[in-house]
Amino acid sequence: MGRAFEVRKASMAKTAAAKTKVYSRYGKEIYMAAKAGVPDPEMNTGLKRIIDEARAKQVPADVINRAIEKAKGGSEENYHAVTYEGFGPGSASFIVECLTDNDNRTYSEVRNCFTKSKGKIGVNGSVVHGYDHVGLLSFKHNDEEAIMEILLEHEVDLQDIELEEDSITVTVDPTSLHKAKEAIEEALGETTFDVLEITYLPHEYVTMSEEDMPNYEKMIKMLDEVEDVQNYYHNVESGE
Numbered sequence: 001m002g003r004a005f006e007v008r009k010a011s012m013a014k015t016a017a018a019k020t021k022v023y024s025r026y027g028k029e030i031y032m033a034a035k036a037g038v039p040d041p042e043m044n045t046g047l048k049r050i051i052d053e054a055r056a057k058q059v060p061a062d063v064i065n066r067a068i069e070k071a072k073g074g075s076e077e078n079y080h081a082v083t084y085e086g087f088g089p090g091s092a093s094f095i096v097e098c099l100t101d102n103d104n105r106t107y108s109e110v111r112n113c114f115t116k117s118k119g120k121i122g123v124n125g126s127v128v129h130g131y132d133h134v135g136l137l138s139f140k141h142n143d144e145e146a147i148m149e150i151l152l153e154h155e156v157d158l159q160d161i162e163l164e165e166d167s168i169t170v171t172v173d174p175t176s177l178h179k180a181k182e183a184i185e186e187a188l189g190e191t192t193f194d195v196l197e198i199t200y201l202p203h204e205y206v207t208m209s210e211e212d213m214p215n216y217e218k219m220i221k222m223l224d225e226v227e228d229v230q231n232y233y234h235n236v237e238s239g240e
Contacts, residue, residue: 025230026054027067028099032079034071049178056196077101081230084110085127088119088219090212092236093127095200098228106228113226117219118212131200131233134159135177138169138195139184147184154183167194174198202235 033047041048051064070077079099084107088094094114100106114121141147144163147170151158157173158180172180177198185191208216216236223232 021224021229022057023059023063024227025099026050026057026059027063028079028230030054030064030067031071031075031077032099034068035075039068039071052178052181053196056193082106083124084121085124086114086119086121087127088114088234088236089117089215090208090236091206092119092208092212092216092219092234093130093202094119094219094223094232094234095127095131096223096232097230098226099230100228106226109226109228110223113219113222116222117215119215119219128200130204130235131202132159133174133198133200135172135174135180135198136169136195136201137172137177137180137184137193138167139191139193140166141168141188142166144168150183150187151180154179154186156180156183169195171201200233202233205235205237208236 029050030047033044033050037044037046039047041051047068054064079101082098082100082103084096084098086094086096096110096113098106098110111121113119142163144161147168148158148161151161151170151172156179157176158170159173160171162169170180177196181193181196223229
């Protein structure tokens, strides 16, 4: 099975705590998208796309609606995106995406996750070269060739397609994620996506040793507890 399948499996196996973090993440992203334009997904393409991704992650409608209403209310909260890279226990590498209103606080908290887990935060570019930045879609279907034809007809920048256990996982260029979603829905009708996200796929996975596993698990837990961390990606096969 391929890299995309590993990511799909991990994405669908989130703990309750991780799901709460996902709700917070999309709440912020929806708020910022609504604040940046018209707070109506039918008139704001960026907002609509983030809402589509949130729904694929089972983010409740009330979380989505609260974020939009908050933007309508003229809240002064403002966030911007920052990304950190570094090396965890063993041979693990991490990419950490954050939304913050205070760079110094966020950097200090993320660096603390690395150092207290026997890792080291790196400079920009130190890790990302070992990953592919892709759009990922996964849904129930069993005709791989038909889906490939649909995507190519719609000029989607298709990178890979896998059929595994009656699910198709499609890897596309990040800019083609929503074009692919719309092409699939146009051809198949309303479709439930198990995964609909932009993510990082490592070129190679590593297995954490028994000795390094406690520090790896500690780092995962600490990252989950940092409010500004929106998402993180790593190359540990047996991980989250």
